[in-house]
Amino acid sequence: MSPKEPLLATLKVCILNMQAEGGPVTDENPHLSSCCQLLEIILRKGLQQTGLGLIKRDVWHWLEQLPQQDTCGRQSQFSVLVETAAACKKLLTAQGRGRFLLRLALNRKILGNVVQHLIHTPKLLEWYDPVISVLGNEEFLEPFLSLLLVISEMEFSLNTENSSFLDESWLLPVCEVYETVPCRELGMVLRYLGSRVFVLELLEGSQAKVDKFVLPGDIIDEINGVSLRNASNGQAGIVLQRLKGKPLSFRLIRWRCGDGTVYRPMVKLLKALQQENPKFQLQCDPKPTPWTDTYCLQDGRILYILKYLGKVEVGMYGGKEVLEQGIPKVLEQRLPPKEVLLDVKETQLICTEHSSKKLMFRYHYPEIxxxxxxxxxxxxxxxxxxxxxxxxxxxxxxxxxVLQASSTCESDQIISRIASGFKHTESFV
Incomplete structure (x- = not known):
């Protein structure tokens, strides 16, 4: 019996899930990041390092060399993509450039052709261990190429401007454009941290405050197409001074994900901002949300800090109408609230006491x-x-x-996340 590679089976499931969503695959597709991560793992598996070990080989290192090994000019389109990835100022690592190049290849439907070209380039194929790798093992290579053929027939519409966090993660942030007319003072107080430009505060009466678009905690990624990734102190001010009197276009990286949670790769940086500036508050428009009172980081996950108010039996019917009786009944009990941590996971809810970490409840979505x-x-x-x-x-x-959040905005975020966890769950506000 021939050996099987579990990564390929997982990739197949991921592709089927993407196809089931229908339409072109965009950054909003919930299965995209998993698919990209699997592709990277497969392309990286069995990649042998050099004896000297001065530079750790990654996927990018053979991708960037592939056009140089092309003596027939068949990879001219891919050569342009390699040049684009190499020139991208938002990427500082080989890992980030490799990920960016994979996204470009998905958009252009040429990833299968790229791998085929590698197979016919012995000098680069020797980088892979013939036993444990997928690309160097003929038994694994054929089914992998078949999956790449399926991917090449799919439509991808990925935002390649949203690339500043590819060095750290396949999970991409929400990226939006803020445009404003020429003005004397924008009123954004900035902080340079971790090679990024954070909005620390908005001044009262300023243009940015009036526009109600930029929020403290957001990152300024670009100003009029000029990247601020790896910017030095004061660089944003220099760019703005050069553009004085002109309309401005800011590409912003939001601290909030689409589901209302904090974008995970930004957590440590936001914590550092809060420690440096105790008055700094993340804002969920229109009211500020104190970082330390609302969220908690545990084992790399962001947990909600809530108050557990109690529970009550409501009978044989579990429709949304019973909440109108259930919530007042619990509040009438006037039980002392318990501070708890709620983890809204992909398949279940887990609630623990904040102080003792004792499990309060655990429910899978089909139970709700x-x-x-x-x-x-x-x-x-x-x-x-x-x-x-x-x-x-x-x-x-x-x-x-019954639970209590810190604000109506946060309450609605949690309701939305729970409701989306399982399709038959009813929700209302």
Whole structure:
């Protein structure tokens, strides 16, 4: 029996999931980052290092050499992509440039051709271990090429301007453009940290404050096409001075992901900003959200700091209507609230006591029948119902669990994340 490579089976599932979403694959596709990460792992597996070890070989190092080995001129399109990746000022590492090049190749539908060209380039193919690698092992190579053929037939529409965090992660931030008319003073207080330019504060009455687009904690990635990645102190001011009197276009990297959570690769930098500047607050427009009172970092995950208010049985029906009775019943009990940490994971909710880390509850999404809050009063309070036996809902007894967030905005974020966790879960606000 021929050996199997589990990475290829996982990649196949990932491709099928992307196709199931329908339409062109964009950065919003929930399976894109996993697919890209798998491609990188496969292309990196079995890549042998040089004896001297001065430079650690990565995918980028053979990708950038591939056009130089092309004596027939068949890779002219790929040569342009290599030059584009090499010239990108937003990338500082070989890992980042390799990832950027893979995204460019997906957009152009040529990734399969690139790997085919490598196979016919013995000088570069020798970099791979013939036993453990995918590219150097003929038994693994054929099914991998078949999967690349499927990928090459798919439409990709990836934003290649959003590349400043590829050095650190395949998980991309929300990237938006802020345009403003010429003005005397924008009113943004900046802080240079980790080779990036953060917005620390907006001055009252300034243009940026009036526009209500830029938020403290956001990163200025570009000004009128000039990259500020790896910028030195004062460089943003120099660029703005040169553009004085002209319309301005800022490419911003948001601290918030689309689901309302903090973009994970920025967590340490935002923590450092808060330690340096105790008055610094992340803002969830229109009200500021204190960083230390709202979120907690644990094992690399961002957890919500909430108040657990209690729970109550609501009977044999678990629709959203029962929350209107369940929430007031819990509040009427006037139990002392417990400070808890809520981890909204991909498949389940996990709640622990903040101080003792004792498990309060753990529910998978199929166990949750509804989630929401009341429009009137208690707007930061939300609740969800769970069945004691979700496999037989006709005989289940439902329990309403009530929690309190720090704000209505945060409450809505959590409701949205829970509701999207499982398609049949009802939600309302």
């Amino acid at each position: 029948s509804c989630v929401g809050r009341l429009l009137r009063n208690y707007q930061a309070v939300f609740a969800f119902c769970v069945a004691d036996c979700p496999e037989t809902p006709e005989t289940s007894c439902f329990t309403c669990i």
